[in-house]
Amino acid sequence: MKENKFLAIYNEIVQAIEEGTYKRNTKLPSENELVASYGTSRETIRKALTLLAQNGYIQKVKGKGSFVLDMKRFDFPVSGLTSFKEVTEKMGKASTTIVYEVSTIYPDEYLQQHLQVTKKDSIWKVYRSRKIDGEKIIFDKDYFHQKYIPYLSKEICEHSIYDYIEQELNLKISFAKKEILVEEATKEDQIYLDLKEYPYVVVVKNFVYLDDASLFQYTESRHRLDKFRFVDFARRAR
Known part of the structure:
Protein backbone atom coordinates (compact mmCIF):
# COMPACT_ATOMS: atom_id res chain seq x y z
CA MET A 1 0.00 0.00 0.00
CA LEU A 69 11.47 22.67 -13.72
CA ASP A 70 10.47 23.85 -17.16
CA MET A 71 9.56 20.64 -18.99
CA LYS A 72 9.59 22.42 -22.36
CA ARG A 73 13.21 21.62 -23.02
CA PHE A 74 15.22 22.09 -26.18
CA ASP A 75 16.33 18.92 -27.94
CA PHE A 76 20.09 19.03 -28.39
CA PRO A 77 21.60 16.30 -30.60
CA VAL A 78 24.23 14.11 -28.96
CA SER A 79 25.47 12.56 -32.17
CA GLY A 80 26.17 14.67 -35.20
CA LEU A 81 28.17 17.86 -35.31
CA THR A 82 25.79 20.80 -35.23
CA SER A 83 26.43 24.45 -34.43
CA PHE A 84 24.28 26.41 -32.00
CA LYS A 85 23.05 28.58 -34.89
CA GLU A 86 21.93 25.48 -36.82
CA VAL A 87 20.14 24.03 -33.77
CA THR A 88 18.20 27.22 -33.00
CA GLU A 89 17.26 27.73 -36.66
CA LYS A 90 15.89 24.18 -36.79
CA MET A 91 13.85 24.87 -33.64
CA GLY A 92 12.57 28.14 -35.11
CA LYS A 93 13.86 30.00 -32.07
CA ALA A 94 15.31 33.51 -32.03
CA SER A 95 18.62 33.54 -30.19
CA THR A 96 21.40 35.91 -29.24
CA THR A 97 25.10 35.21 -28.83
CA ILE A 98 26.93 37.41 -26.33
CA VAL A 99 30.71 37.41 -26.85
CA TYR A 100 32.71 38.25 -23.74
CA GLU A 101 36.23 37.45 -24.86
CA VAL A 102 38.16 36.71 -28.05
CA SER A 103 41.88 36.50 -27.33
CA THR A 104 45.00 34.45 -27.95
CA ILE A 105 46.66 32.63 -25.07
CA TYR A 106 49.35 30.09 -24.36
CA PRO A 107 47.73 26.92 -23.02
CA ASP A 108 48.03 25.68 -19.46
CA GLU A 109 48.54 22.00 -18.72
CA TYR A 110 44.81 21.28 -18.91
CA LEU A 111 44.48 22.72 -22.41
CA GLN A 112 47.74 21.17 -23.55
CA GLN A 113 46.27 17.77 -22.69
CA HIS A 114 42.80 18.37 -24.11
CA LEU A 115 43.85 20.12 -27.32
CA GLN A 116 47.03 18.07 -27.78
CA VAL A 117 49.27 21.13 -28.06
CA THR A 118 52.48 22.35 -26.43
CA LYS A 119 52.87 25.28 -24.07
CA LYS A 120 54.39 27.29 -26.96
CA ASP A 121 51.38 26.90 -29.26
CA SER A 122 49.07 29.88 -29.63
CA ILE A 123 45.40 29.20 -28.86
CA TRP A 124 42.25 31.20 -29.47
CA LYS A 125 40.12 31.58 -26.34
CA VAL A 126 36.46 32.47 -26.93
CA TYR A 127 33.89 32.91 -24.15
CA ARG A 128 30.26 33.21 -25.22
CA SER A 129 26.80 33.01 -23.68
CA ARG A 130 23.77 31.88 -25.68
CA LYS A 131 20.47 33.55 -24.91
CA ILE A 132 17.06 32.12 -25.83
CA ASP A 133 13.73 33.61 -24.70
CA GLY A 134 15.61 36.31 -22.78
CA GLU A 135 17.65 33.90 -20.66
CA LYS A 136 21.32 32.94 -20.86
CA ILE A 137 21.10 29.16 -20.92
CA ILE A 138 24.42 28.06 -22.52
CA PHE A 139 27.94 29.21 -21.64
CA ASP A 140 30.53 28.13 -24.23
CA LYS A 141 34.25 28.04 -23.46
CA ASP A 142 35.87 27.50 -26.89
CA TYR A 143 39.55 26.94 -27.62
CA PHE A 144 40.92 26.77 -31.19
CA HIS A 145 44.42 25.90 -32.34
CA GLN A 146 45.66 29.04 -34.11
CA LYS A 147 47.67 26.85 -36.49
CA TYR A 148 44.36 25.97 -38.19
CA ILE A 149 42.33 29.10 -37.38
CA PRO A 150 44.71 32.02 -37.92
CA TYR A 151 42.13 34.76 -37.39
CA LEU A 152 38.98 35.31 -35.34
CA SER A 153 36.99 38.40 -34.46
CA LYS A 154 34.08 39.31 -32.20
CA GLU A 155 31.84 39.63 -35.27
CA ILE A 156 32.70 36.11 -36.46
CA CYS A 157 32.06 34.68 -32.98
CA GLU A 158 28.70 36.47 -32.73
CA HIS A 159 27.58 34.99 -36.03
CA SER A 160 28.94 31.45 -36.50
CA ILE A 161 32.52 30.28 -36.17
CA TYR A 162 31.71 27.09 -38.09
CA ASP A 163 30.31 29.10 -41.03
CA TYR A 164 33.54 31.10 -41.09
CA ILE A 165 35.74 27.99 -40.90
CA GLU A 166 33.89 26.16 -43.66
CA GLN A 167 32.98 29.02 -45.99
CA GLU A 168 35.87 31.46 -45.56
CA LEU A 169 38.77 29.19 -44.58
CA ASN A 170 37.51 26.31 -46.75
CA LEU A 171 38.25 23.75 -44.05
CA LYS A 172 36.13 20.64 -43.61
CA ILE A 173 34.96 19.89 -40.09
CA SER A 174 34.68 16.12 -39.99
CA PHE A 175 33.97 14.50 -36.60
CA ALA A 176 33.99 15.00 -32.85
CA LYS A 177 34.37 13.07 -29.64
CA LYS A 178 31.92 14.12 -26.94
CA GLU A 179 31.73 13.69 -23.18
CA ILE A 180 28.58 14.61 -21.24
CA LEU A 181 28.54 15.04 -17.47
CA VAL A 182 26.81 16.97 -14.71
CA GLU A 183 28.91 19.31 -12.59
CA GLU A 184 28.30 21.70 -9.74
CA ALA A 185 27.97 25.23 -11.08
CA THR A 186 31.14 27.33 -10.86
CA LYS A 187 31.53 31.05 -10.19
CA GLU A 188 31.97 31.50 -13.95
CA ASP A 189 28.66 29.73 -14.55
CA GLN A 190 26.97 32.06 -12.09
CA ILE A 191 28.32 35.07 -14.02
CA TYR A 192 27.64 33.89 -17.58
CA LEU A 193 24.39 31.91 -17.08
CA ASP A 194 21.00 32.84 -15.65
CA LEU A 195 21.14 29.91 -13.23
CA LYS A 196 18.31 30.94 -10.92
CA GLU A 197 18.07 28.27 -8.22
CA TYR A 198 19.86 25.52 -10.14
CA PRO A 199 23.16 24.49 -8.51
CA TYR A 200 24.30 22.16 -11.32
CA VAL A 201 25.01 22.43 -15.05
CA VAL A 202 25.21 19.85 -17.84
CA VAL A 203 28.67 20.03 -19.42
CA VAL A 204 29.28 18.80 -22.97
CA LYS A 205 32.98 18.50 -23.77
CA ASN A 206 33.71 18.48 -27.50
CA PHE A 207 36.96 17.45 -29.14
CA VAL A 208 36.50 18.47 -32.81
CA TYR A 209 38.58 17.28 -35.75
CA LEU A 210 39.11 18.31 -39.37
CA ASP A 211 38.85 15.78 -42.20
CA ASP A 212 42.59 15.08 -42.00
CA ALA A 213 42.06 14.00 -38.35
CA SER A 214 43.67 17.18 -36.96
CA LEU A 215 42.26 18.18 -33.57
CA PHE A 216 41.58 21.90 -33.94
CA GLN A 217 38.98 22.68 -31.26
CA TYR A 218 38.23 21.85 -27.64
CA THR A 219 35.00 23.20 -26.15
CA GLU A 220 33.24 23.04 -22.82
CA SER A 221 29.60 23.87 -23.47
CA ARG A 222 27.85 24.42 -20.15
CA HIS A 223 24.05 24.13 -20.19
CA ARG A 224 21.41 25.07 -17.65
CA LEU A 225 20.10 21.65 -16.73
CA ASP A 226 16.39 22.49 -16.82
CA LYS A 227 16.46 23.74 -20.42
CA PHE A 228 17.81 20.81 -22.43
CA ARG A 229 17.38 17.17 -23.12
CA PHE A 230 20.10 15.42 -25.06
CA VAL A 231 18.76 13.14 -27.76
CA ASP A 232 20.20 10.50 -30.03
CA PHE A 233 19.05 7.83 -32.45
CA ALA A 234 20.46 4.34 -32.12
CA ARG A 235 20.06 1.30 -34.32
CA ARG A 236 20.93 -2.20 -33.14
CA ALA A 237 23.71 -3.79 -35.23
CA ARG A 238 22.59 -6.82 -37.22
Whole structure:
Protein backbone atom coordinates (compact mmCIF):
# COMPACT_ATOMS: atom_id res chain seq x y z
CA MET A 1 0.00 0.00 0.00
CA LYS A 2 2.82 2.41 0.88
CA GLU A 3 4.40 2.01 -2.56
CA ASN A 4 1.03 2.54 -4.23
CA LYS A 5 0.57 5.65 -2.10
CA PHE A 6 3.83 7.34 -3.16
CA LEU A 7 3.14 6.54 -6.84
CA ALA A 8 -0.35 8.03 -6.52
CA ILE A 9 1.12 11.18 -4.99
CA TYR A 10 3.79 11.31 -7.70
CA ASN A 11 1.18 11.03 -10.47
CA GLU A 12 -1.03 13.68 -8.86
CA ILE A 13 1.86 16.17 -8.63
CA VAL A 14 2.91 15.39 -12.21
CA GLN A 15 -0.62 16.17 -13.38
CA ALA A 16 -0.60 19.43 -11.40
CA ILE A 17 2.71 20.44 -12.99
CA GLU A 18 1.59 19.56 -16.52
CA GLU A 19 -1.72 21.42 -16.07
CA GLY A 20 0.05 24.49 -14.69
CA THR A 21 -1.27 24.30 -11.14
CA TYR A 22 2.38 24.25 -10.08
CA LYS A 23 4.09 26.68 -12.45
CA ARG A 24 7.69 26.41 -13.66
CA ASN A 25 10.39 27.94 -11.47
CA THR A 26 8.02 28.04 -8.47
CA LYS A 27 8.50 26.19 -5.22
CA LEU A 28 6.44 23.13 -4.33
CA PRO A 29 4.79 22.97 -0.90
CA SER A 30 7.24 21.89 1.80
CA GLU A 31 7.58 18.26 2.90
CA ASN A 32 5.64 19.07 6.06
CA GLU A 33 2.85 20.68 4.04
CA LEU A 34 2.68 17.68 1.68
CA VAL A 35 2.63 15.26 4.63
CA ALA A 36 -0.33 17.13 6.09
CA SER A 37 -2.07 17.52 2.73
CA TYR A 38 -1.86 13.84 1.78
CA GLY A 39 -2.19 12.44 5.30
CA THR A 40 0.84 10.21 4.90
CA SER A 41 4.39 9.73 6.20
CA ARG A 42 7.44 11.86 5.45
CA GLU A 43 9.11 8.77 3.94
CA THR A 44 6.29 8.39 1.40
CA ILE A 45 6.48 12.07 0.42
CA ARG A 46 10.26 11.86 0.05
CA LYS A 47 9.94 8.84 -2.25
CA ALA A 48 7.45 10.74 -4.43
CA LEU A 49 9.74 13.82 -4.55
CA THR A 50 12.76 11.68 -5.40
CA LEU A 51 10.89 10.15 -8.33
CA LEU A 52 9.81 13.60 -9.50
CA ALA A 53 13.44 14.75 -9.43
CA GLN A 54 14.67 11.64 -11.25
CA ASN A 55 12.15 12.19 -14.05
CA GLY A 56 13.04 15.87 -14.47
CA TYR A 57 9.93 17.49 -13.01
CA ILE A 58 11.58 19.16 -10.02
CA GLN A 59 14.99 20.22 -8.74
CA LYS A 60 15.62 19.64 -5.03
CA VAL A 61 17.74 22.48 -3.62
CA LYS A 62 19.31 21.76 -0.25
CA GLY A 63 17.94 24.02 2.47
CA LYS A 64 15.45 25.70 0.11
CA GLY A 65 13.00 23.04 -1.04
CA SER A 66 11.83 21.60 -4.35
CA PHE A 67 11.41 23.78 -7.46
CA VAL A 68 9.37 22.97 -10.56
CA LEU A 69 11.47 22.67 -13.72
CA ASP A 70 10.47 23.85 -17.16
CA MET A 71 9.56 20.64 -18.99
CA LYS A 72 9.59 22.42 -22.36
CA ARG A 73 13.21 21.62 -23.02
CA PHE A 74 15.22 22.09 -26.18
CA ASP A 75 16.33 18.92 -27.94
CA PHE A 76 20.09 19.03 -28.39
CA PRO A 77 21.60 16.30 -30.60
CA VAL A 78 24.23 14.11 -28.96
CA SER A 79 25.47 12.56 -32.17
CA GLY A 80 26.17 14.67 -35.20
CA LEU A 81 28.17 17.86 -35.31
CA THR A 82 25.79 20.80 -35.23
CA SER A 83 26.43 24.45 -34.43
CA PHE A 84 24.28 26.41 -32.00
CA LYS A 85 23.05 28.58 -34.89
CA GLU A 86 21.93 25.48 -36.82
CA VAL A 87 20.14 24.03 -33.77
CA THR A 88 18.20 27.22 -33.00
CA GLU A 89 17.26 27.73 -36.66
CA LYS A 90 15.89 24.18 -36.79
CA MET A 91 13.85 24.87 -33.64
CA GLY A 92 12.57 28.14 -35.11
CA LYS A 93 13.86 30.00 -32.07
CA ALA A 94 15.31 33.51 -32.03
CA SER A 95 18.62 33.54 -30.19
CA THR A 96 21.40 35.91 -29.24
CA THR A 97 25.10 35.21 -28.83
CA ILE A 98 26.93 37.41 -26.33
CA VAL A 99 30.71 37.41 -26.85
CA TYR A 100 32.71 38.25 -23.74
CA GLU A 101 36.23 37.45 -24.86
CA VAL A 102 38.16 36.71 -28.05
CA SER A 103 41.88 36.50 -27.33
CA THR A 104 45.00 34.45 -27.95
CA ILE A 105 46.66 32.63 -25.07
CA TYR A 106 49.35 30.09 -24.36
CA PRO A 107 47.73 26.92 -23.02
CA ASP A 108 48.03 25.68 -19.46
CA GLU A 109 48.54 22.00 -18.72
CA TYR A 110 44.81 21.28 -18.91
CA LEU A 111 44.48 22.72 -22.41
CA GLN A 112 47.74 21.17 -23.55
CA GLN A 113 46.27 17.77 -22.69
CA HIS A 114 42.80 18.37 -24.11
CA LEU A 115 43.85 20.12 -27.32
CA GLN A 116 47.03 18.07 -27.78
CA VAL A 117 49.27 21.13 -28.06
CA THR A 118 52.48 22.35 -26.43
CA LYS A 119 52.87 25.28 -24.07
CA LYS A 120 54.39 27.29 -26.96
CA ASP A 121 51.38 26.90 -29.26
CA SER A 122 49.07 29.88 -29.63
CA ILE A 123 45.40 29.20 -28.86
CA TRP A 124 42.25 31.20 -29.47
CA LYS A 125 40.12 31.58 -26.34
CA VAL A 126 36.46 32.47 -26.93
CA TYR A 127 33.89 32.91 -24.15
CA ARG A 128 30.26 33.21 -25.22
CA SER A 129 26.80 33.01 -23.68
CA ARG A 130 23.77 31.88 -25.68
CA LYS A 131 20.47 33.55 -24.91
CA ILE A 132 17.06 32.12 -25.83
CA ASP A 133 13.73 33.61 -24.70
CA GLY A 134 15.61 36.31 -22.78
CA GLU A 135 17.65 33.90 -20.66
CA LYS A 136 21.32 32.94 -20.86
CA ILE A 137 21.10 29.16 -20.92
CA ILE A 138 24.42 28.06 -22.52
CA PHE A 139 27.94 29.21 -21.64
CA ASP A 140 30.53 28.13 -24.23
CA LYS A 141 34.25 28.04 -23.46
CA ASP A 142 35.87 27.50 -26.89
CA TYR A 143 39.55 26.94 -27.62
CA PHE A 144 40.92 26.77 -31.19
CA HIS A 145 44.42 25.90 -32.34
CA GLN A 146 45.66 29.04 -34.11
CA LYS A 147 47.67 26.85 -36.49
CA TYR A 148 44.36 25.97 -38.19
CA ILE A 149 42.33 29.10 -37.38
CA PRO A 150 44.71 32.02 -37.92
CA TYR A 151 42.13 34.76 -37.39
CA LEU A 152 38.98 35.31 -35.34
CA SER A 153 36.99 38.40 -34.46
CA LYS A 154 34.08 39.31 -32.20
CA GLU A 155 31.84 39.63 -35.27
CA ILE A 156 32.70 36.11 -36.46
CA CYS A 157 32.06 34.68 -32.98
CA GLU A 158 28.70 36.47 -32.73
CA HIS A 159 27.58 34.99 -36.03
CA SER A 160 28.94 31.45 -36.50
CA ILE A 161 32.52 30.28 -36.17
CA TYR A 162 31.71 27.09 -38.09
CA ASP A 163 30.31 29.10 -41.03
CA TYR A 164 33.54 31.10 -41.09
CA ILE A 165 35.74 27.99 -40.90
CA GLU A 166 33.89 26.16 -43.66
CA GLN A 167 32.98 29.02 -45.99
CA GLU A 168 35.87 31.46 -45.56
CA LEU A 169 38.77 29.19 -44.58
CA ASN A 170 37.51 26.31 -46.75
CA LEU A 171 38.25 23.75 -44.05
CA LYS A 172 36.13 20.64 -43.61
CA ILE A 173 34.96 19.89 -40.09
CA SER A 174 34.68 16.12 -39.99
CA PHE A 175 33.97 14.50 -36.60
CA ALA A 176 33.99 15.00 -32.85
CA LYS A 177 34.37 13.07 -29.64
CA LYS A 178 31.92 14.12 -26.94
CA GLU A 179 31.73 13.69 -23.18
CA ILE A 180 28.58 14.61 -21.24
CA LEU A 181 28.54 15.04 -17.47
CA VAL A 182 26.81 16.97 -14.71
CA GLU A 183 28.91 19.31 -12.59
CA GLU A 184 28.30 21.70 -9.74
CA ALA A 185 27.97 25.23 -11.08
CA THR A 186 31.14 27.33 -10.86
CA LYS A 187 31.53 31.05 -10.19
CA GLU A 188 31.97 31.50 -13.95
CA ASP A 189 28.66 29.73 -14.55
CA GLN A 190 26.97 32.06 -12.09
CA ILE A 191 28.32 35.07 -14.02
CA TYR A 192 27.64 33.89 -17.58
CA LEU A 193 24.39 31.91 -17.08
CA ASP A 194 21.00 32.84 -15.65
CA LEU A 195 21.14 29.91 -13.23
CA LYS A 196 18.31 30.94 -10.92
CA GLU A 197 18.07 28.27 -8.22
CA TYR A 198 19.86 25.52 -10.14
CA PRO A 199 23.16 24.49 -8.51
CA TYR A 200 24.30 22.16 -11.32
CA VAL A 201 25.01 22.43 -15.05
CA VAL A 202 25.21 19.85 -17.84
CA VAL A 203 28.67 20.03 -19.42
CA VAL A 204 29.28 18.80 -22.97
CA LYS A 205 32.98 18.50 -23.77
CA ASN A 206 33.71 18.48 -27.50
CA PHE A 207 36.96 17.45 -29.14
CA VAL A 208 36.50 18.47 -32.81
CA TYR A 209 38.58 17.28 -35.75
CA LEU A 210 39.11 18.31 -39.37
CA ASP A 211 38.85 15.78 -42.20
CA ASP A 212 42.59 15.08 -42.00
CA ALA A 213 42.06 14.00 -38.35
CA SER A 214 43.67 17.18 -36.96
CA LEU A 215 42.26 18.18 -33.57
CA PHE A 216 41.58 21.90 -33.94
CA GLN A 217 38.98 22.68 -31.26
CA TYR A 218 38.23 21.85 -27.64
CA THR A 219 35.00 23.20 -26.15
CA GLU A 220 33.24 23.04 -22.82
CA SER A 221 29.60 23.87 -23.47
CA ARG A 222 27.85 24.42 -20.15
CA HIS A 223 24.05 24.13 -20.19
CA ARG A 224 21.41 25.07 -17.65
CA LEU A 225 20.10 21.65 -16.73
CA ASP A 226 16.39 22.49 -16.82
CA LYS A 227 16.46 23.74 -20.42
CA PHE A 228 17.81 20.81 -22.43
CA ARG A 229 17.38 17.17 -23.12
CA PHE A 230 20.10 15.42 -25.06
CA VAL A 231 18.76 13.14 -27.76
CA ASP A 232 20.20 10.50 -30.03
CA PHE A 233 19.05 7.83 -32.45
CA ALA A 234 20.46 4.34 -32.12
CA ARG A 235 20.06 1.30 -34.32
CA ARG A 236 20.93 -2.20 -33.14
CA ALA A 237 23.71 -3.79 -35.23
CA ARG A 238 22.59 -6.82 -37.22
